[in-house]
Amino acid sequence: MTKYANLILEFINQSKEHMTAEQLFLELKKTEPRVVQATIYNNLNVLCQEGLIRRMSIEGSPDRYDTIQKHDHLVCNKCGALSDINFEDLTGKLESQLGEGILFYDLKVYYVCPKCRENKEEKT
């Protein structure tokens, strides 16, 4: 594991922020001012391939990166705000329907977050 791969992995595991590559870049730059975006992207790709982090695509936002700890997501369909939830584990049921080959799954639940609901009411 290289220096930056380690730093990036720590950031992703410690913060519960679902950070983008750009956010990670700005964070790392605070202590490593010479770091460059390509390094972040390279290491994020390596970490994903190694299965140490997970890339998450959210509509209307650059890719985000998350721990591999099992959890689900609640996404605001207006502003994209993202939070963690823990819904029941579906692995067993999925395997009994689809067979043993499942690696993992991704469950996103879309709603309208309190902030966006307020804003809409204001407008009417």
Next chain:
Amino acid sequence: MTKYANLILEFINQSKEHMTAEQLFLELKKTEPRVVQATIYNNLNVLCQEGLIRRMSIEGSPDRYDTIQKHDHLVCNKCGALSDINFEDLTGKLESQLGEGILFYDLKVYYVCPKCRENKEEKT
């Protein structure tokens, strides 16, 4: 509903291909040679806002567009190949855990598709 919005909606609903904007552009160009990408993107955005189609972000691929008919997805974690599955409906359970505000949800199950499994075996 405008001409292109209609054509695009039909394509998305008829084909089960989870098409990208670019693929739709190439399809439409066959019969409407003067069409331009911006039109596709504009109309896709409108259709998404109207709730007539759904945008899906897949890691490592441009956005794809899908019918709003309820179904889940099986995604190959190597090549990104995408297919539809019908897992049990989770809406009830999600609502009882999270409240009534749920719009919809998105379940993607990751595995390694037969083709990619073969390729790996060949290499070893």
Next chain:
DNA sequence: CTTTATTTTAGAATTATTCTAATTATAATA
């Protein structure tokens, strides 16, 4: 040390998507 391999940097290149302004088509009205 010296050589070799790996990682990082710098910046150009690519890809997907959005934006802006001009043009065309559609609908509404006199």
Next chain:
DNA sequence: TATTATAATTAGAATAATTCTAAAATAAAG
């Protein structure tokens, strides 16, 4: 129908996210 207003489409530039390439720096192996 001609006139005006509105909305959709085109063309192409602009932007944003990500990847690529080659050189420089660092680490590992002999």
